Amino acid sequence: MSAYPITLSQKDIHIIHALHAQREFIPQLDEGRHHELMRLVEQAATGRSGIKSLAKSPTVSLYDAVTVNDFSAPASNTMVCRIVLPHEADLDAGHYSVLAPISIALLGRPVGATVTLDAPGGSRQLRILSILKGEPVA
Structure with a gap:
């Protein structure tokens, strides 16, 4: 993944926990990716990274x-990608499920971070150039 700290908002942590709690009712969700996403949340919540405050630079x-x-x-x-909940994913629109490898690699990282992810097509190196804060997909 990346050496950059992971900083998540309380809102994102709450949404991810809710998604994790409902995983057995959503058949298309991958259990392995759920565990990877929960490890990411744990890193942010245990202080090894951090929970976002308004004073810090923006993170994904x-x-x-x-x-x-x-x-x-x-x-x-x-490329531009938007991290969304699994049922909102639409690759043609650039909307990636929070459980997709690219989303897990980017979530909680700041502008300028370079991340490595193992994708189905092989290992990829991505640098975050900008973050435009968004709202849920309509």
């Missing part, structure tokens, strides 16, 4: 539009 949260540069592509490639 649910519903944010995140512009990243994919350094592993043949030519450096910029």
